Amino acid sequence: MDFILRYFERIGLFVLYIINELGSLIIYLWNCILSIFRYSVNLNNLFDQMSFIGMGSFYIVGLTGLFTGMVLSLQSYYAARIVGVTYMIGPTIALSMTRELGPVLTALMITARCGSSMASEIGTMKISEQVDALEVMAVDPFYFLSVPRIIASMIMLPIMSIVTSLIGIFGGYVVYKFFLGLNGTVFVDMIYKYIKLSDIYNGLIKAVFFGIILATISTFKGFEASGGSKGVGRVTTQAVVLSSIYILFADYILTSILF
Amino acid sequence: MIILENVNKSFKNVKVLNNLNISFEDKKITVVIGRSGEGKSVMLKHIVGLLRPDSGRVLFNDIDLNAINKKELNELRKKFGMVFQDGALFDSINIFENVAFPLRQHLKLSEGDIIKKVMSGLNDVGLSGIESKMPAELSGGMRKRVAVARAMILEPETVLFDEPTTGLDPIMSDVINNLIISTQKHFKYTGIIISHDIEGAYKTADTIAMLYEGAIIEKGDAEKFKTSDNPVVRQFVTGSMNGPIVI
Structure with missing residues (x-):
């Protein structure tokens, strides 16, 4: 009996933890939004972050898109060949990339590359009192550290998502035309159609x-x-794991609302 | 004048500040000494509003730091400079940008004026020619001197020093102590130093206060501390392991 109670207690604690984290996150985001209105955004800082998230992630999201498109092309071919609809491979890849895989894979890759960097950079600043130094210098750390990163991510994610989708469709086209030996014009025409x-x-x-x-x-x-370098490592891991979970959760919610 | 009135602060049921009462005289240097973990840094963080007391008041020129909003607190903070224990220099920007940071944030100066002020600030701490270096390329003593230059750049009314000589060799400690004395004479700021360095305290302080078990147990000039008959103070200033302070 005790074992069962402990099991439910753990589930309860986990649910409370998630609710608590979500509440703290919403308050934090609200503070960041207030900071945007309270002060003007530092453009140099914003462009630095846009460059880091966008240009810096170009190769990793490009490769992700390329291989995803190529694999999709191959996998779709094996299924489409059976029912004789290989002309639908183009739209299948394009729809998958634009509606789903482009945004999600881009977000997950940028979380791994830039989210981890954001958490560890701010975490290191926190434990080495640089965040306190900002506050003592009358600079709001949310405004200075968080706002440019949030705005830059908001701007760059759609752009990088387009890059991933385009390269994915291109990868699919290459496999469709050159490896599977199918008609490339059909691939493109069907995308336009659907x-x-x-x-x-x-x-x-x-x-x-x-x-x-x-x-x-x-x-x-x-x-x-x-708590030192271990603490920075812990929050970095938490940042990547939580971001990934919330992205996948939000993906489901947004898909059910938008499509 | 900065006054802490009946300040109490606990962390996870551990009482760090216990009805703390202390005032810091304007345009003088007060050194607060005490063992590690006695709450000296916690006291300092209360003075700049980084921490809020569980009860009691922190007054800066009769303004209660707890009774003002964030915007007003930020306005007040412009009157403070703080030198953190390890400097707390921003490690992603070079020394020039570190020292220029408060100027860029709070004053609308031309680039020429910023360069002039930063160069003069670095010159004051004896560090000309290192502007393009990154904080990681500097020694501990140099980092602290840059931190002093950054703290002074807006010519604040009050400068707080969090263990400015900890981790430095005796010669560099003396350099930092002399730097504090000379900058205080030049800028006439109210200096609050927390330290374990007794010799440094004798040299720099107009007033010394000792924090023990979350409260001030002795306050006076260097001579008063040298001749104190308080057994806790005597044990601390002589650095003896035998005495009322339990290790």
Whole structure:
């Protein structure tokens, strides 16, 4: 009996933890939004972050998109060949990339690359009293450290999502035409026929939300760092894990609302 | 004038500040000494509003830091400079940008004026020619001197020093102590130093206060501390392991 009670207690504690984290996150995001209105955003800082998130992630998201598109092309071919609809491989890849895989994979890759960096950078600043130094110098750390990162992620995620989707579709096309020996014109024509503008912009709306989620969680976790290098490592791991979970959760919610 | 009135602060049921009462005289240097873990840094963080007391008041020129909003607190903080224990220099920007940081944030100066002020600030602490270096390239003593230059750049009314000589060799400690004395004479700021360095305290302080078990147990000039008959103070200033302070 005790064992069962302990089991439910653990589940309860986990649920409370998640609710508590979510509440703290919303308050934190609200403070960041207030900071945007209270002070003007430092453009140099914002462009630095945009460059880090965007240009710095170009190769990793590009490769992710390329291989995803190529694999999709191969896998779709094995299924489509059976029912004789290989001409639908193009739209299948394009829809998958624009609506789903482009935004989600981009967000997960940028979480791994930039979210971890945001959490560890702010975490290190926290434990080495640099965040305190900012406060003593009358500089709001949310405004200075979080806001540029959140805005930059919000802007760059959709852009990088387009890059991932385009390269993915290109990868799919290469496999379709050169490895499977099918008609490339059909691939392109069918994409034009079946893809709607709403598929693209709804995917981009998702990416905006993913950008807000990953930067908010990562910077928030950075501010929670304590206890030396181990503490920084812990919040960095938490930032990546929580961001990924919330991105996947938000993906489901947004998909059910948008499509 | 800075006054702490009946300040109490606990962390996880451990009482760190216990009805602390202390005032810091304007334009003088007060050194607060005490063992590690006695709450000296906690006291310092209360003075700049980084921590809020569980009860009691922290007054800066009769303004209660707990009774003002964030915007007002930030306005007040512009009157403070703080030198952190390890300098707390921003490690992603070079020394020039570190010292220029408060100027860029709070004053609308031309780039020429910023360069002039930063160079003069670094010159004051004896560190000309290191502007393009990164904080990681500097020794501990140099980092602290840069931190002093950064803290002084807005010519604040009050400068707080969190263990400025900890971790430095005796010669560099003396350099930092002389730097504190000379900058205080030049800028006429109210200096609050927390330290374990007794010799440094005798040299720099107009007033010394000792924090023990979360409260001030002795306050006076260097001579008073040298001749104190308080057994706790005597044990601390002589550095003896035998006495009322339990290790």
